[in-house]
Amino acid sequence: MENNKKYNRKANNRIKCPVSHICGGCQYIDVPYEKQLELKQNKMEQLFSEFGYVDKIIGMEHPFNYRNKVNAAFRRLKNGKVIAGIYEEGTHNVLSVDECYIEDKRASAIIKSIAELIRSFKMQIYNEDTGTGLIRHVQIRTGFATGQIMVIIVTASAIFPSKNNFAKALLKLHPEITTVVQNINDKKTSMVIGQRNQVIYGKGFIEDVLCGKRFRISPGSFYQVNPIQTEVLYQKAIKFADLKKKEVVIDAYCGIGTIGIIAADRAKQVIGVELNSAAIKDANINCRINKLDNVDLYNNDAGKFMCDIAEQDEKIDVVFMDPPRSGSDEAFLSSVVKLSPKRVVYISCGPESLVRDLKYLTKNGYKVIRIQPVDLFPMTEHVESVALLVKER
Secondary structure, X not given: OHHHHHHHHHHHHOOOOOOHHXXXXXXXXXXXXXXXXXXXXXXXXXXXXXXXXXXXXXXXXXXXXXXXXXXXXXXXXXXXXXXXXXXXXOOOOEEEOOOOOOEXXXXXXXXXXXXXXXXXXXXXXXXXXXXXXXXXEEEEEEOOOOOOEEXXXXXXXXXXXXXXXXXXXXXXXXXXXXXXXXXXXXXXXXXXXXXXXXXXXXXXXXXXXXXXXXXXXXXXXXXOOOHXXXXXXXXXXXXXXXXXXXXXXXXXXXXXXXXXXXXXHHOOEEEEEEOOHHHHHHHHHHHHXXXXXXXXXXXXXXXXXXXXXXXXXXXXXXEEEOOOOOOOOHHHHHHHHHHOOOEEEEEEOOHHHHXXXXXXXXXXXXXXXXXXXXXXXXXXXXXXXXXXXXXXX
């Protein structure tokens, strides 16, 4: 932590974000990093006091520009200039952002170029009120380990005039881009990414390396936004699982298969379950990329799937679960209880929902052994954590 203190004190003293008071994204941007960790540790200790000791939060050595996924919206000014940025908190007013302290610098530079190209190509920006216009958003996804970069241009229509010339002009400015994808989102929704993709340039996906395993990331695939700290988080999760190459493991909410694939070398068998069919497609490819033959993947609701195998008296030793911020529902948690694994490793990005779910599990035969907070989201109030529960005899 000594390195943290030296770096953070200097770094936070020079930060003056001009939009932090209206953006709402970085609640702690003006707080020295050492103090941020202290605030998060205190919050976790207060929330989890009934379950026992909370391990010391693991912070970052360099807690800036860590986000590997960056979204941008656009607005045309009266003078014709196109600005790129983020929505003002609670509104759809686009704030111009020249530099974001938590976003990947390469992504910020590419977004700035796209704003200039939108103007020079005379492209219309989508208007949510009227439902007219073409360009809705841009999302940049970067592989920190591989250096690969995917540009996703989200359009309100499948018709994208001059898209090849637009991509060519962008690649001339940024030859580091490895793929450009048009994503079609023609619905009235606050979701950024739609269901359909058309590859304009490259393979239509990027790859990254996490904990020594290689992963394909497609538009819409879930992949943790801070890969540096994700390695720390997943290594803790796998250590908590205490695998000895003889266990049958379920990776619930498996997404593109990250946790299960990383754990596969240490387990007898891994069963991944995910409702999103596009994610399962990537997970199958990721198993092939990593040459794994002990991972079975199922496109299904995790709770229903686990209830079904419990009824068949299948023996499961460990369940990894990594639900959304809202946590798990009672149907899923009851399926965990019914399945009765020796260990449950619960990865959470929502401490409040984790408290609720731990209460359910501890009332139904499980005991909390460890809670480890990891700072995946520096400059924000969010905390990721991993909890270990064991079946009481």
